[in-house]
Structure formats: structure tokens, C-alpha cells
Amino acid sequence: MIVISGAKALTTRGWLEADVAIEDAKITHVGVAPDGEHSRIDGTGMILGPAFVDLHTHLREPGESWKEDIETGTAAAARGGYAAVVAMPNTDPAIDRGEVVDRVVARASAVGQVAVALAGALTSGRAGEEMSRLDEMYDRGVRIFTDDGDSVGNAGLLRRIMTYLKDRGDVVVAQHAEDPALSAGGHLNEGMASQTLGVLGIPASAETSVIARDLELVADVGIHYHVQHLSTARGVELVRQAKQAGLPVTAEVTPHHLTLTDADIRELDTNLKMYPPLRTPSDRAALVAGLSDGTIDAIATDHAPHAESEKDVPFEEAPRGVTGLETAFPLGLAALSGDLDAVFERMSITPARISGLSRHGRPIEVGAPANLVLVDPLRRWKVGSFASRAANSPFAGWELEGEVMATIVEGKLVYGDGA
Ligand SMILES: [Zn+2]
Structure with a gap:
């Protein structure tokens, strides 16, 4: 038996x-x-709640284990207070059929520190040309589908996929909203920063034009649609209007978009390069407001590990993406002005509901699965080493307030003293 004593607990x-x-x-x-x-864990002065659930993690397995693998990626999740992550399908091969799902599920149950749910690709090989083996993946429990890393550009194909999946029920179609005709050649947000630095920019409309089109398909077909890594004020407004109109829409935002803006890219540090790019201070303010008022449902990390050698190149050549699992809690806490109810709502309860992970995101009660996180919201710590294989964090060296002290997954201490 493990006893966590003295903490303030979020219960039913x-x-x-x-x-x-x-x-x-x-x-x-x-x-x-x-x-x-x-075995006792002293939680005096700390907060105990349902462990976090990440809707957007890149574990890089199969195919890119030099960046991360399931073992190191889930260790990073455990350290970040997560008991479950949804792994994105932009692997090599892509998670686009039953056979790949079986392979990844087997690896995750062998070496995973936390629960790993899979997102399946919407199209074969994420090529945007034909439907993936949606039925095979659905039969293996996959409930979130996305071509993350790319948008599904073909509206006819996306509508057919939505219609097909709708009959299955209980499914989320998630979109990485990026029109490549608008983003191609760009490396950061189009605006003051891109002009000052002399780097080609990516307009906000690369994101919003895809969301606007997709919302028309949602109004038409009526399936749960989820906007991944929302980054623009206009995008927040589109989601707000869609929700007011009663459409089944949810959205996520990353800790880095809640914290940083394109004005922070002064030295062309490649750890500030990601998609969607960091936007303007007013976009950031709209994301924070949208998260607070519930327009944005969840904080999702878009944890995107890359090797140091891959990021140690000129900005234009660097791959997109930053790690996020290990710094999400303090950044989410700051974005939500220290409101712990909101932190658990946006980082645990709602993402568990969106992903259908019924063993997660549950306030504490007798009989519930023991997926818990112990945090010290006031403790300050310096971001240094990582459990992830990668260290491409824009927050390295930052001092953050709020630290994860222990993570418990299905009753087992996977992070913290004694783990
Ligand atoms: Zn993406």
C-alpha cells in the first residue's frame, strides 16, 4: 500500500x-x-489530483528512435506528471493500419512508463490521398484520428472520412490546421519579427483558412472535430463561434504558445522553431483568454523531440518542434494564473474526456483507478536535465514555479522519490 499524506486533494x-x-x-x-x-509519500503543503493526460505527444517510435522512443518519451511524461499520452501517428511507418497499431501497443506495454493511447492517421501514409485503414485501427481501440504534421488538404476526402467515421460513433477527427500553399517556405510567424530578422514568415491565415473550411464540413457532417495546437487569435474566435453555434468542436493549445511570442525570437534560436510558429503578443493574449473561458478545452504539449545535431543548424534548415512534457505543468499553471482547478480541468479531466481515456482524469474517490500526480505549486526549479532523449526545449535554463513531485500510474510510483 502507498499512502500519500498531508496533501490537499482534488476529490469528487x-x-x-x-x-x-x-x-x-x-x-x-x-x-x-x-x-x-x-510506503509513505509526504505531501504536506502539496496538491494531489488526477494525473495529467496529454492529447499530443510525439514518441517517435517506430522509425526515429534517435530523437525519442517509447521508453524515454513516457519517462518524460511521467516526470511531467502525466499518466497517459496520446501518441501522434507521424512515425515511420505511419500509424495508419492495424498492424502498426499492434506493434506500437506491444512496445508501449513492454517499456511504457505511462499509458499510451494512439492517434491513427486519417490517410494512408499521411499522404493525404486515400483513406487509411480506419476500421482496423478503430477495432483496436483507436478513437482519435489525425494526419498531424500535415493537414488533410482535400476537402472531399476529409468529408468522406468524417462521414465514414461518424457511423462508428465516439470518434474524434483532429486536424493540424496548416495550408501548405500558405505556409510553404516560411519559418516563423509573418509579421514584425519575420521582417526584422529577414526570414520568410507564415501568415495566420495558413491556420485559420483550414479551420474555417473544416468547420463547414463539421456543420455538414456533424462529427467531433478537434483543432490541434491552436495558435492565432482569429482561430480562437472561429472556435468560439462554432461552439456558440452548437457544433461538436474542441481545441487544444500548447504551453509554448501560451508563454512565448515571435518577439522572443531574437537570436534565431532553433529551439524557438515549431509549427504552428509562435505568434504575436496579441495572439498569445487571445489564447490565454480562450483557455480561461473554456473556448480552448485543453493544454496539449505537442512534445516534439529532435536530436541536438538536427537542431544545431541554421534556423531555416532546422526541423520544427520543441519538447514539452517536462515543463508543461508550471507553464500551464502560470498561463492559468495559478488556478489549480483550471489546471486539472484543462490538463487532466477534459483531455481524458476528449480522448475517451476513462481510467484517467477522474477526481479522487475510493475505487477509482490510481492515476495521480502530486505537485508543489509554489516550488521553484531550474529547467536543466531532461528524462526525454532530447533537450530541444525553449525553456532550458528558465526558473519556473510549480514542480511535479510524484506521478502514480495504475498504483505504481513512476516518478518521484522512491520511484
Ligand atoms: Zn501538428
């Missing part, structure tokens, strides 16, 4: 200062723990 009855005991992957006591020999 609200916040309670209570001992929480865990045995056989379940929560067995909330209140006073029974006597006896237990």
Missing part, C-alpha cells in the same frame, strides 16, 4: 486535506489511512 467532494491510500492500482482510502506498514 471538492478539495480535501486527506490521506490517500492506494493498493492494487486503486484508491482504497480517502481521509485517514489505515495503520500498518506502508
Whole structure:
């Protein structure tokens, strides 16, 4: 039995200062723990809640294990307070059929530190030309589909996929909204920063034109549509209007888009290069406001590890993406002005609901699966080493407030003292 004592816990009855005991992957006591020999975690002055769930993780396996693999990626997740991640399908080969799903699921159950749910590709090989083996993946439990890394550009194909999946029910069609005809050749947001630095920019319309088109398809077909890594004020407005119109739409935002803007790219540091690019300060303000008022449902990391040698090149040549799992909590906490209810809502409860991970994102109660995170919201720490294989974080060297102290997955301590 593990007992976490003295923490303030987010329970089904609200916040309670209570001992929480865990045995056989379940929560067995909330209140006073029974006597006896237990392995104890002192949570005095800390916060205990449902562990985080990431809707957007790149584990890079199969095919790019020099960047990350399931073992190191899930270790990074555990360190970040996550008990479950949704792995993106832009691997090599792409996760676009049953056979690849089986392979990744087998690896994840052998070496994964946290639960790994898979997102399946919408199109074969993510090539945007024909439907992937959606039925094979659905039959293996895949519920989120996306060609992440690329948009599905062909509206006719996307509409056919939406119609096909709608009959299955319970499915999310997620979109990496980027019109390549508008983004091609660009490396950062089109605006003051791109002009000052003399680097070709990517307009906000590369994102918003895809979202606007997709929302018409959603109004037509009526399937749960999820906007990945929203980055623009106009995009937030489109999602807000769609929700007001009653469309089944959800959206996510990354910690880096909530924290940084294109004005931070002064030295062309490649750890500030990602897609979508960091936008303007007013876009960032709109993302923070949208997250606070619920227009944006979830914080998702878009954890995108790359090797140091790949990022150690001129800005224009560097691959897109930054790591995010290990710094998400303090950045999310800051973006939400220290509101812990909102942190658990946007980083655990809602992402678990969107991804259909019913063992996760549940406030604490007796009998619930023990997927928990212990955090110290006031503790300051310096971002240094990483559990991830990669270190391409724009926050390296930053001092952040709010630290993950322990992560428990299905009753097992996977991160923290004694793990
Ligand atoms: Zn993406």
C-alpha cells in the first residue's frame, strides 16, 4: 500500500486535506489511512489530483528512435506528471493500419512508463490521398484520428472520412490546421519579427483558412472535430463561434504558445522553431483568454523531440518542434494564473474526456483507478536535465514555479522519490 499524506486533494467532494491510500492500482482510502506498514509519500503543503493526460505527444517510435522512443518519451511524461499520452501517428511507418497499431501497443506495454493511447492517421501514409485503414485501427481501440504534421488538404476526402467515421460513433477527427500553399517556405510567424530578422514568415491565415473550411464540413457532417495546437487569435474566435453555434468542436493549445511570442525570437534560436510558429503578443493574449473561458478545452504539449545535431543548424534548415512534457505543468499553471482547478480541468479531466481515456482524469474517490500526480505549486526549479532523449526545449535554463513531485500510474510510483 502507498499512502500519500498531508496533501490537499482534488476529490469528487471538492478539495480535501486527506490521506490517500492506494493498493492494487486503486484508491482504497480517502481521509485517514489505515495503520500498518506502508510506503509513505509526504505531501504536506502539496496538491494531489488526477494525473495529467496529454492529447499530443510525439514518441517517435517506430522509425526515429534517435530523437525519442517509447521508453524515454513516457519517462518524460511521467516526470511531467502525466499518466497517459496520446501518441501522434507521424512515425515511420505511419500509424495508419492495424498492424502498426499492434506493434506500437506491444512496445508501449513492454517499456511504457505511462499509458499510451494512439492517434491513427486519417490517410494512408499521411499522404493525404486515400483513406487509411480506419476500421482496423478503430477495432483496436483507436478513437482519435489525425494526419498531424500535415493537414488533410482535400476537402472531399476529409468529408468522406468524417462521414465514414461518424457511423462508428465516439470518434474524434483532429486536424493540424496548416495550408501548405500558405505556409510553404516560411519559418516563423509573418509579421514584425519575420521582417526584422529577414526570414520568410507564415501568415495566420495558413491556420485559420483550414479551420474555417473544416468547420463547414463539421456543420455538414456533424462529427467531433478537434483543432490541434491552436495558435492565432482569429482561430480562437472561429472556435468560439462554432461552439456558440452548437457544433461538436474542441481545441487544444500548447504551453509554448501560451508563454512565448515571435518577439522572443531574437537570436534565431532553433529551439524557438515549431509549427504552428509562435505568434504575436496579441495572439498569445487571445489564447490565454480562450483557455480561461473554456473556448480552448485543453493544454496539449505537442512534445516534439529532435536530436541536438538536427537542431544545431541554421534556423531555416532546422526541423520544427520543441519538447514539452517536462515543463508543461508550471507553464500551464502560470498561463492559468495559478488556478489549480483550471489546471486539472484543462490538463487532466477534459483531455481524458476528449480522448475517451476513462481510467484517467477522474477526481479522487475510493475505487477509482490510481492515476495521480502530486505537485508543489509554489516550488521553484531550474529547467536543466531532461528524462526525454532530447533537450530541444525553449525553456532550458528558465526558473519556473510549480514542480511535479510524484506521478502514480495504475498504483505504481513512476516518478518521484522512491520511484
Ligand atoms: Zn501538428
